[in-house]
Amino acid sequence: MNRVTEKESNYNHLEQMSIHEVLTNINHEDQSVPGAVKKSIPQIEALTGAIVEKMKNGGRLFYIGAGTSGRLGILDASECPPTFGVPYDWVIGHIAGGDSAIRKAVEFAEDDQLQGWKDLQEYSINEKDVLVGIAASGTTPYVIGALNAANDAGLVTGCVVCNLDSPVAAASKFPVEVVVGPEFVTGSTRMKAGTAQKLVLNMISTTAMIQLGRVKGNKMVDMQLSNNKLVARGVKIIMDETGVTEDRAAELLEKHGSVRASIDNCRS
The missing domain is CATH 3.40.50.10490 (Glucose-6-phosphate isomerase like protein; domain 1)
Structure with missing residues (x-):
């Protein structure tokens, strides 16, 4: 060859x-x-x-x-x-x-x-x-x-x-x-x-x-929240997707431990 x-x-x-x-x-x-x-x-x-x-x-x-x-x-x-x-x-x-x-x-x-x-x-x-x-x-x-x-x-x-x-x-x-x-x-x-x-x-x-459904819109909604930067990104994604305040987004993320779950539970 x-x-x-x-x-x-x-x-x-x-x-x-x-x-x-x-x-x-x-x-x-x-x-x-x-x-x-x-x-x-x-x-x-x-x-x-x-x-x-x-x-x-x-x-x-x-x-x-x-x-x-x-x-x-x-x-x-x-x-x-x-x-x-x-x-x-x-x-x-x-x-x-x-x-x-x-x-x-x-x-x-x-x-x-x-x-x-x-x-x-x-x-x-x-x-x-x-x-x-x-x-x-x-x-x-x-x-x-x-x-x-x-x-x-x-x-x-x-x-x-x-x-x-x-x-x-x-x-x-x-x-x-x-x-x-x-x-x-x-x-x-x-x-x-x-x-x-x-x-x-x-x-x-x-x-x-x-x-395989691991992205929503253009966001990494299933990403691992392994550092402060990614937690902050997760909060922003929740805010963008749901319209809630930053404090509310942070509460949801702390409660559910997942961006996807936070968005789903906010809308349910």
């Missing part, structure tokens, strides 16, 4: 550039990412639709990847409970090498084609669930092996990759291919490819949560 993610950068002699030149050129490259994501919306829509269908019937969403890709999956999964008030086992991110690999690379963890599916057994993954492989190159053995095993087990599978016609895409029933071109630093897929993956994961999880 032709790996665009490994192609030579459009820039050279980076060490001779000024700070301003480096920043400007990185920003110039980054501007191409949203356009590449836009071209992939039909693929993203197909995958998200399959995810929503499974989750409405009690399934879970799993992300699996290595390195930057694995970390991005964990990031997206970890933000769903506080943002949308869902259980921590609705969206699960897993990285090659386990939790220690979140902070420090685990050598050769991504090269084991059998380990990915073995690791997922910890969660009793089954045919109700969806597995999305994340791999900028689209060639990560750890991810390919997990997707192939998931297909054999009857799961819905998808991926987010940044090369066309990759082995990861071939192993996915719903591939998403976002081709952003060569990186500013040759092969450094934490840059444009990572940005593209982050955008796509945001789109998938946010759309799924909206479809």
Whole structure:
């Protein structure tokens, strides 16, 4: 396959550039990412639709990847409970090498084609669930092996990759291919490819949560009230939705412990 993610950068002699030149050129490259994501919306829509269908019937969403890709999956999964008030086992991110690999690379963890599916057994993954492989190159053995095993087990599978016609895409029933071109630093897929993956994961999880009823209007009515900033946001949402005073909104929130419940009980 032709790996665009490994192609030579459009820039050279980076060490001779000024700070301003480096920043400007990185920003110039980054501007191409949203356009590449836009071209992939039909693929993203197909995958998200399959995810929503499974989750409405009690399934879970799993992300699996290595390195930057694995970390991005964990990031997206970890933000769903506080943002949308869902259980921590609705969206699960897993990285090659386990939790220690979140902070420090685990050598050769991504090269084991059998380990990915073995690791997922910890969660009793089954045919109700969806597995999305994340791999900028689209060639990560750890991810390919997990997707192939998931297909054999009857799961819905998808991926987010940044090369066309990759082995990861071939192993996915719903591939998403976002081709952003060569990186500013040759092969450094934490840059444009990572940005593209982050955008796509945001789109998938946010759309799924909206479809699952976890947003009202445009508000996070099920968010966890885990700090003063979020409590204040909750009070404002209640005020906006019901027209009550700030004091009354705060009373409702303290009583019911939930923005949604406060709004519902105010109107009942």
